[in-house]
Amino acid sequence: MESIYEAGPVDRDDARSQLELLAADRAVSSSRAAAPWWLIALHGLSVAGFVFSFGLGRWEAAGFAISALVFVGLGMIRPWITRTRAEPWSTSTRAVRPGVLQFVSAVAIIAVGALLFKQLDAEWVLWPTAILACGTTVWFGLQMERALALDVAEGV
Amino acid sequence: MPGKAVARFDETIHGVVRLRVCGMLARLGATDFAVIRDALGVSDPTLSKHLKQLEQAGYIRVQKGLALGGRTKTWAELTDAGRVAFEGHVAFLREVTGD
Numbered sequence A: 001m002e003s004i005y006e007a008g009p010v011d012r013d014d015a016r017s018q019l020e021l022l023a024a025d026r027a028v029s030s031s032r033a034a035a036p037w038w039l040i041a042l043h044g045l046s047v048a049g050f051v052f053s054f055g056l057g058r059w060e061a062a063g064f065a066i067s068a069l070v071f072v073g074l075g076m077i078r079p080w081i082t083r084t085r086a087e088p089w090s091t092s093t094r095a096v097r098p099g100v101l102q103f104v105s106a107v108a109i110i111a112v113g114a115l116l117f118k119q120l121d122a123e124w125v126l127w128p129t130a131i132l133a134c135g136t137t138v139w140f141g142l143q144m145e146r147a148l149a150l151d152v153a154e155g156v
Numbered sequence B: 001m002p003g004k005a006v007a008r009f010d011e012t013i014h015g016v017v018r019l020r021v022c023g024m025l026a027r028l029g030a031t032d033f034a035v036i037r038d039a040l041g042v043s044d045p046t047l048s049k050h051l052k053q054l055e056q057a058g059y060i061r062v063q064k065g066l067a068l069g070g071r072t073k074t075w076a077e078l079t080d081a082g083r084v085a086f087e088g089h090v091a092f093l094r095e096v097t098g099d
Helices: A002-007 A012-033 A038-055 A055-075 A078-080 A095-121 A123-153 B017-027 B033-040 B044-056 B081-097
Strands: B061-064 B072-078
Touching: A012 A123, A012 B017, A012 B044, A012 B081, A038 A055, A038 A095, A038 A123, A055 A078, A095 A123, A095 B081, B017 B033, B017 B044, B017 B072, B017 B081, B033 B072, B033 B081, B044 B061, B072 B081
Parallel strands: none
Antiparallel strands: B061 B072
């Protein structure tokens, strides 16, 4: 087995040094793949903005639309910021779990908060709802970025 | 999946710069020219030359687009053929080292 490869286009030392180079590049790639913390924080704030839209009366729909557009827009500008197309949902299998938890928990918090707001007609309800929804989005968002970086670091 | 790749030496990918470019693109997907250049520590002409070789082999796609300030940004992305060739080459290297 050994003699075949020693006589081939790459000897063992060359092959080992090339694999080591790839391993070193993985660390660089993983730091490039993750989005900066402030982008995740802005995602959280757009979710908080969505929650506060419940208290905008006749401007409620505009508030929902604007905060949803900001949320989607932040996702769309991600490649401009990281300068790669790596992102948690499509690049990382590890990121799916925190991603699903982020979605489910944020929807549940917003649903309960909106229900309480309508039932009690108390604007203060929106504050804890917004803080919880924003915190959940940021927390799981950071988990997703860590999962992405880990998957990239352990890739080919 | 790298574990299932058929080990095959690839002359085009064998060059260290091209191997590293393919490695970055395999992990990150489409990536900005400047990011690859900085990560590899090579000059613009050197990277352009290697990207052209990979593009001619059908292993990458190079796309140009506008960036903020009207500047042109170049993005490179591994093609399916490039991914197969890269994973096969890495599998070959692992066979050689006995990993």
